[in-house]
Amino acid sequence: MINMKIGDWLILVFSLMLIPLSWSMTKHQPGTSSAIEINVSDQQALTYSINKDQKINVAGKLGNSIIEIYDGKVRFSHSPCNGKICILSGWHQRSGDHIVCLPNKISVSLLSQEDRFDGINF
């Protein structure tokens, strides 16, 4: 039906080899974070490694919040605020995520190596 030349066969064979190659090359690696940054109102930011399990006591505007690092994840485990939104937001581990406690003026950012955007829309 369709006459193929030698170059067509070559291109076709190499292209078909490209399919499994491209699938195996792009194993999805989620952007995990390696460090967190804690900001308290307008003070200098504090940076901690996320690989060392620890509980950090941070003095905010209302009182002390406890930020817990465990197994590469981070959360607010105690907060003097009323809403407890920061605690309820739970564990975070993706780079670029933020946990913010507005009443106590504390925010935790998960740092990443590269700039991270979900996407840009117009």
Place this chain on the structure above:
Amino acid sequence: MNKPLEITDEDRKIAAFAALAITIHVLESAFPSPVPGVKPGLANIITLLVLFRYGWRFAVWVSLLRVIAGSLLLGTFMSPTFILSLSGALASLLVMVLLWVAMRRWVSLVGVSVLSSISHVMAQLVVAWWLFIPHPGILVLTPVLITAGILFGVFNAIIAAAIEKRLTNS
């Protein structure tokens, strides 16, 4: 002084084939795709046909006219969609012309279609990463798009060859 622009027979042919390609392009965009970014690119059948019958200059004209006029009709002119479409078209045209001019003796429509389809996809990925989504997550789309590109590349070439056969027989 004002010499009327002379319209050659060639111009009319280009316009007619471009109109055909634009129609296919617009119709195709009306169909939803299960995976974002995966499209059969049926308008490329016209480009291939024109390349085969009239040479690469014709193909470049038809393809670029299709991208520009198609985007005007769809309302995507100068939007990211248009930029992606144009970069894909330019890359695939480059590969098409190189193959057709330099390796005409060894390749026919299938090779040209598949290779230009892959270059179309790769150019779009690079431009999308560079301009719109600077996140490695976009790489996850690469195998999907390459696979679809190769399959539709073969598919389009078969259709183009079939049309070509009918045109020569008639």
